[in-house]
Amino acid sequence: MNSDDQPELDPECETAELRRQMVSTGISGYLEDDLPEIELESAESLLARLKSIEESDLGAVVPIDAPGRRRLVPTLLAGTAAAVVAGVLVAVQPWSTPVAQASTPPMLDYEFAEAARIADAPGVDPAEALAKLALAAERTRSGTSPSAVMHVVTEGWSIDNDFDPDPDSTITSTRTENWLYPDGRFRTRAHLGEPLTADGRGIPVGGRLDRGTTFFDEENLPAGSRDARFFVDMPTTVDGVRDALLDEIDCLDRRRGQERSFCLMDQIPYQAQMHVIPPDVMATVWRMLAEEEGIRSLGTVKDRTGRDAVALSFIWEGAPEYRSILLADPTTGQVVGYERILIKPSSSSSVKPPAIQEFFAIVTSEYQ
Amino acid sequence: MDEDEFTELYDQLHRPLFRYAMAQLRAVEAARDVVAETFRIAWEKRHAMKVEARSPSAYVMGIGKKVVLRQLQDRQRHPEQVYEDARLHSLVTPGGDVADTVVESRRGQSIFRALSPADQLLVTMMTSPHLTPDDIATTLGLTRNAYAVRVHRVRRRIDELSRSYDEAGKEVGHEQRRPA
Numbered sequence: 001m002n003s004d005d006q007p008e009l010d011p012e013c014e015t016a017e018l019r020r021q022m023v024s025t026g027i028s029g030y031l032e033d034d035l036p037e038i039e040l041e042s043a044e045s046l047l048a049r050l051k052s053i054e055e056s057d058l059g060a061v062v063p064i065d066a067p068g069r070r071r072l073v074p075t076l077l078a079g080t081a082a083a084v085v086a087g088v089l090v091a092v093q094p095w096s097t098p099v100a101q102a103s104t105p106p107m108l109d110y111e112f113a114e115a116a117r118i119a120d121a122p123g124v125d126p127a128e129a130l131a132k133l134a135l136a137a138e139r140t141r142s143g144t145s146p147s148a149v150m151h152v153v154t155e156g157w158s159i160d161n162d163f164d165p166d167p168d169s170t171i172t173s174t175r176t177e178n179w180l181y182p183d184g185r186f187r188t189r190a191h192l193g194e195p196l197t198a199d200g201r202g203i204p205v206g207g208r209l210d211r212g213t214t215f216f217d218e219e220n221l222p223a224g225s226r227d228a229r230f231f232v233d234m235p236t237t238v239d240g241v242r243d244a245l246l247d248e249i250d251c252l253d254r255r256r257g258q259e260r261s262f263c264l265m266d267q268i269p270y271q272a273q274m275h276v277i278p279p280d281v282m283a284t285v286w287r288m289l290a291e292e293e294g295i296r297s298l299g300t301v302k303d304r305t306g307r308d309a310v311a312l313s314f315i316w317e318g319a320p321e322y323r324s325i326l327l328a329d330p331t332t333g334q335v336v337g338y339e340r341i342l343i344k345p346s347s348s349s350s351v352k353p354p355a356i357q358e359f360f361a362i363v364t365s366e367y368q
Numbered sequence: 369m370d371e372d373e374f375t376e377l378y379d380q381l382h383r384p385l386f387r388y389a390m391a392q393l394r395a396v397e398a399a400r401d402v403v404a405e406t407f408r409i410a411w412e413k414r415h416a417m418k419v420e421a422r423s424p425s426a427y428v429m430g431i432g433k434k435v436v437l438r439q440l441q442d443r444q445r446h447p448e449q450v451y452e453d454a455r456l457h458s459l460v461t462p463g464g465d466v467a468d469t470v471v472e473s474r475r476g477q478s479i480f481r482a483l484s485p486a487d488q489l490l491v492t493m494m495t496s497p498h499l500t501p502d503d504i505a506t507t508l509g510l511t512r513n514a515y516a517v518r519v520h521r522v523r524r525r526i527d528e529l530s531r532s533y534d535e536a537g538k539e540v541g542h543e544q545r546r547p548a
Binding site (some may be wrong): 009015017022026169 | 373374375377378379386387396400403404407408411413420434437440459474475476477479480491492494502504505512513515516517520522523527528530538
């Protein structure tokens with residue numbers, strides 16, 4: 001999860017240092033020298049062509065000069081917007097269903113917090129919701145196997161990685177596939193997802209990743225990098241679960257209060273992206289949260305995959321500009337998603353609240 | 369934005385944009401298309417640019433990011449097109465590695481390729497002296513402080529990759545890359 005506790009650094013100094021570093025490591029040389037034989041169109045030629053097209057009113061698709069070159073997909077222009085709904089533009093092309101066009105993903109409507117009121121909706125006492133989630137988890141069978149690989153797939157968006165200031169842009173999620181091996185090896189692969197639908201949903205659930213999906217990033221960490229048995233070995237007592245999670249984040253204040261709640265509400269979704277959490281531990285997690293300060297229930301919601309989910313909300317006093325929402329499956333008691341919302345103006349974000357800063361939906365969580 | 373301003377913007381940004389598109393798409397023709405399409409949109413929106421954009425440079429690079437994304441989406445729907453791009457231009461090797469056929473810094477290449485796409489965009493934008501820290505921060509949707517922290521983290525990441533490269537004496541590749 002992103003921390004709002006950022007040190008003060010000077011942008012100009014950092015930029016200058018990075019530029020120097022790029023020279024000394026050869027990155028600048030690589031980037032600047034890789035194009036000696038590639039001629040790009042001159043500004044004069046491009047401008048002449050654009051003015052010619054404008055005058056003849058040919059529309060959106062620009063024919064490229066060399067014969068046989070592949071044409072670009074027609075782009076969406078601001079003028080093609082069919083409707084403006086709550087600040088979100090909707091367009092129908094080239095996808096078959098309307099997609100969301102905005103700088104940040106559309107807000108979800110919760111049972112006790114409509115999208116328009118997400119900044120100040122108080123929510124309700126979470127006790128009943130947490131008790132039901134704990135029961136649901138206890139009724140779920142465990143698939144634990146010591147030799148199994150944990151496989152978790154999420155699809156999400158974050159303002160740090162995916163933001164486009166153009167309000168006409170589409171919101172496309174990134175599909176992240178994680179494998180955590182028994183020896184602590186960790187592998188993650190990132191693929192391009194599909195644009196969200198106009199209501200902020202449309203993420204497909206479950207199944208294997210379509211191998212045709214565009215892959216664009218990968219990381220492999222060696223054995224011992226992560227503790228694959230973190231949840232498997234966790235005591236299934238409220239204190240045991242709490243202590244383990246607080247140890248993992250090295251929480252600054254372990255007394256019941258805002259800081260502890262912040263640590264726990266940060267760790268649970270973070271760990272759920274990498275681990276398959278055993279049902280008995282998950283049940284204890286919900287019982288543990290029932291004892292924590294500041295957690296509220298926003299009731300039910302249709303998450304970004306279209307599943308029914310229960311929403312638990314927390315606003316940390318240390319960063320009241322943000323609202324964190326943890327989503328859980330009422331049938332299995334498992335974590336299925338997370339949303340972080342900017343609800344007040346913040347010096348750490350350039351967008352206007354209320355605005356989604358980050359979300360992810362867990363679409364697969366299994367042993368392989 | 370008048371024609372002179374457009375020309376100046378193009379002269380300043382078309383090569384960094386091309387480099388970024390090349391890093392993501394690994395195909396010369398596709399990267400050329402990105403540049404052409406980006407500036408076509410910028411030209412169409414030139415009347416709105418002064419009102420909407422605090423920084424025309426950042427605005428244009430933001431458009432470029434979106435166009436690259438659409439190219440990637442297009443490939444997802446038409447994977448045969450990637451092969452077509454590769455056949456069209458001899459500078460693209462069968463493995464898709466353009467850098468092998470031109471003069472390069474292998475070390476710089478290895479480190480750059482090991483960065484996440486988001487960090488590659490930031491680093492590519494750094495190659496243009498015309499883009500200020502504020503321009504880059506705006507394109508990435510960051511406040512000044514968040515941008516400075518981001519740059520600081522990228523510097524640390526490059527340090528790690530650089531050390532790994534020197535110690536291993538080989539390309540850092542997939543074993544060292546971290547998601548953004």
